[in-house]
Amino acid sequence: MMSNTPYKNSHPYYEGPESTGQKRAWSQDTPYSREENRDLVRRQVGKLVIIPMDTPESAQYVTDMVERYHIGGVLLCRRSIRHSVEISRIVRDLQSAARKAGHTHPLFIMIEQENGMFAPFGNGHLGTQFPGALAVGAFRSSEILYDIARASAQELQSLSVNTNLAPMLNIEEQNPEGLSSRMFGDDPANVWRCTSAILDAHRSTNLVSIVKHFPAPRQGSSGILDTRNIATEPRYAPFRKAFENGVDGVLLEPTMWAASTDTTFGGKDSLPRNLIRKHLRYEGILIGSVDRMSENAAGRCVTGGQLSIRGLVNGCDMLIVCEHPHDVTDALEEIYTAVETGNITRASLEQSWERVRRVKERYLRWEEVVDPPPIHLTLPSLMRRNRELSFRSYEMATTVIKDARNLLPLTKPQRQSVLRQSGTCVLLTAVAPPRFPGQVSVDPFEYLGRAINVRGIAVSHAPYTHEGLQETHTSLLKKANIIIFVVSLDTDPEYRSQIETMRSLARQRLVLEPPLIVITACSPRDMLPEIPFLETVVSCYEYSREALESAASVIFGEVKPTGVLPLRKLLPLNSGVPIDSFQRWEVHEWEKRRDLYASADLWKKCFGWNPNWNLNSSILSDLLDRPGNAKHYVVKDPRSHGKILGLCATYTIHAGKNLVGSMALLMVDPDFRNSGIGTALHDEAFQFMRANPEIDSVQLGSIFPRFFPGLPELLPKEQKEWFKRRGWKIEDNFIFDLYQNITNWRPPQQDVFADLSRQGITFGVCNPGVFDSLIQFEDKHFSSYPGWVEKYRALKDTNDYADAVLAFGVVPDGQSAIVGAALVFSGAGSNKISKEVPWPKAIGDRVGGLACVGMGPEFRGRGVGFGLVCAAIIELQSRGLTGCFVDWSTDRQVYEELGFETHGKYHNMAWRKV
Known part of the structure; x- marks a missing residue:
């Protein structure tokens, strides 16, 4: 029986089982009566509903839903994004319709843009093609990832998009249909490193971020969900960090919220309320998606309306209702009835709307969404500006997983040895579907064949299917001096056949003898068990043009491979791959008492070759020990107590009314370079300065205190290039001491x-x-x-x-x-x-x-x-x-x-x- 006690704001969420006898504020609610104005119910419910726009032609239907049902958000799907100018106009019309209909806040205009091959926006023609999650998880620079996320956000905003359902924080696939290329990898620390850079970039461009997909706890042996280790379980670590850093919202896995309200005691014992609200103390927006996946999670055939009611009762603040238009309106009517009868409480609706309101007021303004200010750079000009960043990021992601015979790089002298005179490269690639609807059916691996050919090598390109190698392939292989075999497992429903074909080729090669290079133009997850049986394996993670051309640049020695396989835990023990190349370094804050003398030893080892740079521990102490305006970071050798492998010193200093940051010094033990230490230090320091709202600009070098005012000219060229790859620009003039x-x-x-x-x-x-x-x-x-x-x-x-x-x-x-x-x-x-x-x-x-x-x-x-x-x-x-x-x-x-x-x-x- 419902109590008539008024709702109390002092109890914002459910705090325990109802059997404790404590009164729950959310249940102390008076249901709407039939006599009350149903328009109020329609408005309250509509604010919490998001509907997809599948095609530009469905814009009128979406407009009607915004005007009649007061829908609070629209999700742009891949098919709806065909022309950027048209989409921008449609979005502005939707916002204008919302304002005229009396919406208190602008609409969320959402997109699920994770970048990569299958993102709805960004194919090189409409939006810049940037690498996806697994690819960026492979390169070591958070700073480049920040630049990518910021550039991508600016392109989205040129379409008037204000919310991104990204990034994905999962470290495990949640269902058999999940694509592991959408994840950053299996290391929680690396996932958060990537996520942090993206969230910082989204905030800097005023783009709402909704991370995903918060997973449900596993079932114990008794069939009961095990929530005891939620604070320490690795797969929740990225979400915990995101919650601590105030992420705007999170998309929930269906099993988190789609359970019957009978089993959750009317929402009292639901996972969103108990686990996320109470245990993790998160007060951002919780979003559920009512679609086929949530129907499966519900355990039996239920309507979209029933699922929607479950979502709102079990703790979702907003719902993405991916149903047929008629089914959407039916679902809304069922929700209205549930509100009127008290099955969905007024208090829970008000709490959800308050969370939505906070986010909308932080990011959205009517004058900006209805009549956006003129932008300095249109989408075409942004794409021209971002093209270099795209190629550079794909090059950084390309990973040489294994090179047992030191075949790579195929420099000109090496090519002469391997290919002999007039040698031929046989390129075998899987048949891949078009990446975007309506795209002309062109074999994407043609770009790889051309990239090899322009380097003076004759290429015989032959696609293969699930039927394996045929007689045509065999005749080509007999003439081959080198074989490049490309696997794209994500694209083939019978992907195991690609691995079988590769195994067959590897056996034949024992007789044919030409070197075999395997390229994984996808997630290499399913390929990893085969690594011990292969000699040369390169991963570019995608089969976009940029990824394939970057793989060619690495193979032929024009780009040094710096990618690190982000699936380390799945690597077989007998893979033959050097474990050091997968090291993720832990960064610590510098402490004078503990680190001063080790820092002096490292300085001598890094700079002792120049007599002009002779600094002892006393001078270093004067420079580094500066509480208040200095923060330094070190990476230590885990095998040697106290030894420092890398140090990065940072300062803040006032420039007029502004505060500027300085990355004053970054040095790495010469014996441990090219192993990710410098990148780990660089990213940690830059993230610290970027997180300080008072810091407007950052310099490489420092003013006071000072080691160097800029990059010393005497540094080797490769060290200067290292800083260039991390976004630092070297100007034409010099500074002198x-x-x-x-x-x-x-x-x-x-x-x-x-x-x-x-x-x-x-x-x-x-x-x-x-x-x-x-x-x-x-x-x-x-x-x-x-x-x-x-x-x-x-x-x-x-x-x-x-x-x-x-x-x-x-x-x-x-x-x-x-x-x-x-x-x-x-x-x-x-x-x-x-x-x-x-x-x-x-x-x-x-x-x-x-x-x-x-x-x-x-x-x-x-x-x-x-x-x-x-x-x-x-x-x-x-x-x-x-x-x-x-x-x-x-x-x-x-x-x-x-x-x-x-x-x-x-x-x-x-x-x-x-």
């Missing part, structure tokens, strides 16, 4: 000060009386330079006013004022800058430094800067110093005229927005 011995230094122009004096320019050191004027001068001209003004302000804290050498001149109003300034410092003084620029102390105890040299704009080009540097050097000489170090100069000509020589040369790096 300079040094000279000043023991016997004299100004090259004996009358330099006399000439300047005739212009009214004089020099001196700062004192308390002019300090405020100095700060006003620096604020006026250099406040946008990160850390610059702060270094002058800090002189007051240590009473080092005289460390500022000043130039005075007559300004337009006839008064004498500060027109230039420079900072001098040495390790012997208390000036904080001496602990932030390490190289003077590294050169010698009696070496000083010169920094932050700047003139007012009206006094530039008049020799004032030349005189100011001379005055600063004389000041350092007066302190008994024998050397002068100048840091961060973009114009070394003035300093070379004064006798300085280059101490360090660095590539200037473009700042990156986060």
Whole structure:
């Protein structure tokens, strides 16, 4: 019997079995009466329903549902996306119809865009073809994945899409029809690494993210669902992290919510309420999909209306009703009746709508969805811009799983050895269906054949079917100098026949002798048991053009393979594949007490080859030990206590009113490079800075404190390329550090000060009386330079006013004022800058430094800067110093005229927005 006690907001979700005798707020509800306005019921229910738009022709039906039934969201399906301009117009019309019909918030316009071959949008013609989940799970850069997700989100938003049902967080296939290529792999840590980058990208572009598919607990031996280990079970780990990070919503596996309300005691004991709301404390949107899969999960034949009622009673906030139009309206009528009779409570509807409202108010605005602002880049221009990123990401994903004979790469000398004269490559590929509806039936593997052929190799391309190798194939194989066999298991209903065909070919090859390269243009999951019997296996994970051409680039040595198989747990023990190539490194925060001396050892091993870069543990301590504005990360050798294999140092610093981040240092033990350590550190550091809402931009290198202002020019080319592949742009100009011995230094122009004096320019050191004027001068001209003004302000804290050498001149109003300034410092003084620029102390105890040299704009080009540097050097000489170090100069000509020589040369790096 229903209680008439009013609903209490202090009990937002069910907290235990009803048998405890506690009163449940959600059940204390008064049902709607028949006399009440049914339009109110229609509006409340409609807000929680999403319907698909299968084709552009169904737009009128969807519009009617939005106007009459107040549907809260629309799911765009693959067939409905045929022309981007048309879709954008249809979506705006739907939003306009919703506003006129009295909707309080805009519609969710959803799409299930996971990228990859079978995504509804992005085939190279309509949207950029980006790699799918398993492919991006194979490459080690979260930063590139962030760029991919952001680029993909921007293209979706050009269609007025505002919600993405992605990414998929599962590490196990939930049903036999599931495609493992849609998952990031079987390592929960790697799944969350990929997911975190995608969610960050979606938030940065204001795109709603709905992760999927939250799995139901397994049944125990007694047939009862086992929820005891939910906090530690690996398959729930990515979802737990997503909940902790406030993901907008989650799509539930049907078995989570489709159970009969009799077995869940009217929803009291349902998994969404007990497991997700109570145990995991998640308050985002829970979504169920009413379709064939949920009908199967229901255990018996039920109508769409009955399933919908189960979903709302059992804790779903929204339902995607994938039914025939007539069945959708019938289902809605059944829901209305359930609400009116109290089977669906008013309180639960209000709670669900509140969760939906929070998300819509965060992301959606009427003025933006009805009359979107003009975009700077249209979809075609976005696709042109993103094409390079697409190919680069496919290249990074391509994985050499096994190369037992060191056949790869097939460089030109290697080809001559393998192919001999006028050699032939036999390319055997599975018959694959078109990837998009209505697409012209073209063999997608033709791109691979052409990619091999343009490298000067004759190609005989022959598709094979489930019937295996025929006489035609055998005749080609007899003439082959090399065989490339392509498996695409995801595309063949009888995929086991592809493996049998490959086995047959491997046996024949023992007689034929030509090398056999197997390419898995799909998930290699079902191929892994065969790995021990093969010699060369390459995976490109998909058979898109970009994936196949990237596989060819790897095979022929034009691209270095960096992909890591993301299905490590399924790899046979006798596979012959080096386990080190699958290492996922654990990243720890740097701690001075534990890591300082090991960091000094690593520095020596990484940079000891250059005598100019000699830093000991004391200097490193000054640079790294900076609580408050520094955070550093290390990877340790799991086989050796305390040994550090990689270190990444990061700082934050104010630039005017903004906060900027610096990836100041990233070094990896030379013996452990190319194993993913640098990528793990890079991703962890960048993710930390991206998660800080106050940080607007990030630089590679640092300002204060400083190791290097940019990438040292002396670094090997492959190390610079490594940073380029992670999205850093090297600019054309250079930054210089300079040094000279000043023991016997004299100004090259004996009358330099006399000439300047005739212009009214004089020099001196700062004192308390002019300090405020100095700060006003620096604020006026250099406040946008990160850390610059702060270094002058800090002189007051240590009473080092005289460390500022000043130039005075007559300004337009006839008064004498500060027109230039420079900072001098040495390790012997208390000036904080001496602990932030390490190289003077590294050169010698009696070496000083010169920094932050700047003139007012009206006094530039008049020799004032030349005189100011001379005055600063004389000041350092007066302190008994024998050397002068100048840091961060973009114009070394003035300093070379004064006798300085280059101490360090660095590539200037473009700042990156986060």
